[in-house]
Amino acid sequence: MKIAIAGSGALGCGFGYHLQKSGEDVTLLDNWEQHIEKISNDGLNITVNGVEDNLKMKMCRPNELNEEMDAIFVFTKSMGLKSMMESIDHIIGPDTKVICLLNGLGHLKTLENYVDKKNIIMGTTVWTAGIDAPGITHFNGQGPVELQNSDPNEKEGALLIVDMLHKSGLNGVYSDNVNYTTWRKACVNGTMNALCALLDSTIEEVFSTSTIDSMLSGIVTEFATVARLQDDIELDIEETITYLKNLAEKVGAHYPSMHQDLANNRPTEIDFLNGAVAEASKRFGIEAPYCQSVTDLIHAKEDIMGIHSAPTK
Structure with missing residues (x-):
């Protein structure tokens, strides 16, 4: 082929x-x-x-x-x-x-x-x-x-x-049901990628912090809410968090792609992850404070580094 x-x-x-x-x-x-x-x-x-x-x-x-x-x-x-x-x-x-x-x-x-x-x-x-x-x-x-x-x-x-x-x-x-796995993968990137990029750390280091449970719960809950409202996808929040923690144990030494992007002065995909959830939440008349804050912080870091931000959808 x-x-x-x-x-x-x-x-x-x-x-x-x-x-x-x-x-x-x-x-x-x-x-x-x-x-x-x-x-x-x-x-x-x-x-x-x-x-x-x-x-x-x-x-x-x-x-x-x-x-x-x-x-x-x-x-x-x-x-x-x-x-x-x-x-x-x-x-x-x-x-x-x-x-x-x-x-x-x-x-x-x-x-x-x-x-x-x-x-x-x-x-x-x-x-x-x-x-x-x-x-x-x-x-x-x-x-x-x-x-x-x-x-x-x-x-x-x-x-x-x-x-x-x-x-x-x-x-x-x-x-x-690849839509389900797409949303669950988006949760992976919206947590591991974004947090490692912001904290300049490996997945293992981020998932060893004292605040990881609070961060995962906040971000995943917002992703799950939009998945249900926008695509009729039901993400089990606790199951998704367990999945993320198990995955982190397997790939803990890795610096994910968003971290690699910033390290190489490239714009990130944040607008297609946490940013997409924050924008969709506005359309539905609800708030997504975790995803909005993560998106704002990533863009602020891009600005500080002089990286031209990626266009939104």
Whole structure:
């Protein structure tokens, strides 16, 4: 299968690596020139769960790939989704499957502007990753990659992608309610990502603080309220908090992506996470003080660092 990875940062490289190792024809797409040059010349240097490897991979800018793909995995930052879809329009054919594994909320509406709904597959992953230098990444985890077709009549297409991921070692599973897992993943990023970024700490350090229970309860309650009102999704608050704590035990040494963004002077995805919950709460006539404060503090930190804030949806 011809596969493009649209947005080949840490997670994109990790997925591309696994798919190529299992025999798929993979092309990495990105706009970071140093990253492209390093991988094109020296291959991808990647450490997967502590094991180092180097793999020669094709990589170029999105506008330099000139053939239709069978499948495209989208791994941009939330605020970069629109521009990426515009730049890869020429490689999307009538049967090209587009698999979205982005953090954040509201991406299906954006994708529908560029792809027939029958070809959109939404999903979540709990694998973690990071970039150590151009062309050098690490990738960790063993959790599931949950996928579901957006069009109820297109389950067969989603199952093909699930099978491909499973065979590649990425633990693909089919979900009958990916909206639920998307909201639960948003809770992961709205707590771990945001708090680690604000406190300049690893997940383990944040989850060891004396205030973690209060912070988790406040943020998760606001996410759960909006999930119910906006998408009719029922998140069990206590179960979600338990899930977050169990996950933190497994990936505690990790600095999540929002922390990595600030460390590298890049804008964060906060407007598609806590910011999205705060804005939705206003529409419903309720307050979300935790999410609003977290969003304001992240943007304040971006301002102090001179980072151009990401546009809101």
